[in-house]
Amino acid sequence: MSTAEADRGSVTALAALVRLPNLFTAPPDVLLGAALAAAAGFAVGLPVLLGLSVASVFLYAAGTTLNDYFDAEEDARERPERPIPAGDVSERGALALGGGLLVAGIAVALVAAGPVAGAVAAALALAVLLYDAAFKGSAVGFLFMGSARGLNVLLGAAAAGVVPTALPSWALLVPAVVLCYIAGVTYMAEGETGESARGAVIAAACGTAVAALGVVGLVLALASTPTEVALAGLLLAAFLVWTGRPLRAAYADPTPGTVGPAVGACVLGLVVLDAAFAAAVGPAWALATVAFLVPAVGLSRAFDVT
Structure with a gap:
């Protein structure tokens, strides 16, 4: 295999790991949250909104990556074509990538929109981590996954710099x-x-x-x-x-x-x-x-x- 082919394979494996199509479902939550804040009379700036959209994508990609990390043993039995059991991405690499994306998502939200957005992003990251690592498959887990999406909407509302309770x-x-x-x-x-x-x-x-x-x-x-x-x-x-x-x-x-x-x-x-x-x-x-x-x-x- 040539170097170019190997690079394409690595990119494809990473795209599969983060569920590339799904990443485009994250910014719409943010836009919805910003729209709600605007409807409530708060000002929302475009640069802030763009920054929070990027943060949302990072957090979503972290969730899918860590999902596959924690499911690696099960996937080896039931979904061997996935990047980790297929050997395209190592477990250690997936853990490092997922953790790094979580931190990056919180940091970008904090820089883009301030402490309120950073706190919402941190809560979202915690919901993602708890779902992936501890509560997947349980009633509590379903609520954690739903909460992650609800918090993603609130992340967009944080573009106005207001706490959710002000809405x-x-x-x-x-x-x-x-x-x-x-x-x-x-x-x-x-x-x-x-x-x-x-x-x-x-x-x-x-x-x-x-x-x-x-x-x-x-x-x-x-x-x-x-x-x-x-x-x-x-x-x-x-x-x-x-x-x-x-x-x-x-x-x-x-x-x-x-x-x-x-x-x-x-x-x-x-x-x-x-x-x-x-x-x-x-x-x-x-x-x-x-x-x-x-x-x-x-x-x-x-x-x-x-």
């Missing part, structure tokens, strides 16, 4: 809804096989329904304009179609061949959900958010999402 109640309900949605999706991912698979799909569908109600609630709370209502409705319909079809297939035949794609669709569908929420604030927020779906979907054709 109005309607704004705080949005990350709570995202938490519920991702907790349900995580439960479905953990119940991919076995007798509980159909129940896990139902849990994810319930999370999807809660998410849809959340969008409607935000539109009503903000008294959105007709244009904002129409765009939010369009994006919400797209979200329900995007997730509904694979969820229905998974419920009808709950096997890894249907549940896995349903999990992937729900993960990518979070971008559309974020955009539907953001549309209640303004079309520009929604369009900026949903734009991340393009690279996420494109890259999902080459790299696994789950």
Whole structure:
């Protein structure tokens, strides 16, 4: 193998390790949080928002990397094609990369937006670490994974430099809804096989329904304009179609061949959900958010999402 081929192989292995398509689902959470802060009357600067988006990507990449590090033994039995059991990335290298990305995510958030953002990023990093290292597969673990996504939304709100408690109640309900949605999706991912698979799909569908109600609630709370209502409705319909079809297939035949794609669709569908929420604030927020779906979907054709 030539040096160029070896380098390409290393890059491909790292892209698979960090779940490259999924990285593009992290900034939409941040944009949604910033949109909520803006709707609450706080100023949000573009450079700060960009910095927090980068921090969010680092933290997400840390989570997927550490996930594979802690799952290395299980993956060697059940998913030998993954980078660590395949020998493309060493366990020590994955641990160093994951830990470094966690620290980098917190540091970038702190530098970009100050101590509030740094504290939210640290809480997010802790949720990621606890899920990966200790609580994966448990009810508490599902909540930790959902909390990580909810905190990612609050990270965006920290672009305004305000503590989460300074936000109005309607704004705080949005990350709570995202938490519920991702907790349900995580439960479905953990119940991919076995007798509980159909129940896990139902849990994810319930999370999807809660998410849809959340969008409607935000539109009503903000008294959105007709244009904002129409765009939010369009994006919400797209979200329900995007997730509904694979969820229905998974419920009808709950096997890894249907549940896995349903999990992937729900993960990518979070971008559309974020955009539907953001549309209640303004079309520009929604369009900026949903734009991340393009690279996420494109890259999902080459790299696994789950």
